[in-house]
Amino acid sequence: MSEASESPLRLSWRRFMADRFAVAAAGVVILFVLTALFAPWISPQDPNDSDLLRRLQPPVWMEGGEWAYALGCDALGRDLLSRIIHGTRISIFIGAAVVLIATGLGIVTGLLSGYLGGWVDSVISRVVDILLAFPYLLFAIGLMAMMGPGLQNIIIALAYKEWVIPCRLVRGETLALRSVEYVEAARAVGASPRYIMLREILPNILSPVIVVSTIRMAHVIILEASLSFLGIGVQPPTASWGSLVADGRSFIWDAWWISTFSGFAILILVLAINVASQGLRDAFDPRLQ
């Protein structure tokens, strides 16, 4: 089949599949998602089960290590591998939740702002400008200080600012599409603004929105880990990668594995998401390469 007769979606899909690095990275991301979903079944131990006899037990390849506790134990004798596996849930859940909420909100506000213009655009754009003035982490820290720690509050704190990014993107793309022929045509035959925004414009701007949301998910995961590292994110005993790294901080002299392996998990997941989303971007729009 020639490229011209293929649908754009199929073409993008074929381009993505041809990018071996991106496919491998997407595979890694899927592996992490599966780990998150099946955490209770695949973790070798109960992540909160402490055993002081195993306090700071080293990983299996070091003296004193054993297979049942492959990556060693933390200061309370809890199995590090099981805690990292359970931490995957927090990272993926918060990353996905924040990006979904923000993208939904960003699409709605961006479409309204870009298509309707006028005072709606002025109000939304001012709010966006003001929110952009805050450094992200600082804003999240301020909100967490105010709301107190906890899973739900992290999602709220991050989504508060995150929606600005899809909003600006959608607004820009909508402005560009507002006067193209097929939108003019729809308007001429009397289609409602709602119909035009959702049926004519939205489907045509989805690919950059998807690309940007996957990239943003990587950022959100790092932000959540940073909040939990500072102790104002997910609260103990729940294992989150950021708090695991923080737990290991006091033991860098004699138990390097706690911080090292927990942080490594963040690096691998974030790296995989970044590589996969670059592949996605190239597949959707080869001109950007």
Added chain:
Amino acid sequence: MNPAKLLERLLQLIPVMLGVSAIVFIMMLVTPGDPVDIMLGEQQATPEQRQALRKDMGLDLLAPQRFVHFLQNAAVGNFGISYFHRRPVIEVIMERLPATIELTLAALVIGLVIAVPLGVLAAVRKNTWMDRLATVGSLLGISMPGFWFGLLLMMLFGVWMQWLPISGRSDLASQVPVVTHFLTVDALLALNFTVFRSAMGHLAMPALTLGLPMAAVLMRVTRGSMLEVLQQDYVTFAQAKGLTRQRVLFSHALKNALIPTVTMAALEVGSLLGGSMIVETVFGWPGLGRVVVESIFTRNYPLIQAAILLYALTYVLVNFLADLLYTQLNPRVRL
């Protein structure tokens, strides 16, 4: 840019700054917990004393009135009393700020020094192993959580090799007279190289932790803009004139390719300010960021409020300057 345009742009900053102040004010307004309770801590107080304190702090007024007070006070640097330090917030901030600025500037220098040569090299040697290595490096840089990278450096250079001190600023600070409040500069001014070495040793790891992720971002930008510039007619023309490759690269291409890099560096100041809170916490660096993080646990809200406002306003100003710089460097952009 003519003065009228400049003034117009400056005036546009006012609503943003007001909005920022309003958000910071509202954040603290809806924070649960009575400020009077937090202020009093363990101390016992009669209802009359509490009422007096309440009045003193302006808590008896309506929210809009309190906002006006907040703005008036903020304009003259009065952010109230730091509950924890029992001193004016502004004093605590001014005491801690130089350490944060020193760290941020050092990180900015590290970012640029690494990013610019590597970005140029990656562009000139596009699609070679060098380009790929630089690309992989920058991907790692943007995917690395800062707090973890800091801990890795600490374990490598502090614990394992024992080359660098793992925390704090320097215990020799009192040996040199305070001039600029930047310990590295003050030590140089006093020609005291023992203190300078100690100060640089303490600064090295935190600055690297903060600077490397930024280098990753700036390198990508430099590479991209350099690639674009190298395709321009005037570069081809310069080559056709028979100028040496170095000459074309450095005096023709690089000058223009750096415009987006400089702009991006200014925009990255926001993430440096945020990142400094993490890095200062990891390395026990006695800057503003660490006090803010500590203040969350002591519920020292006036300090958090002041710091957020200060950081956000700095960020707005830096972005504004970056815009100005961009138009100055690139005459094709007309605002």
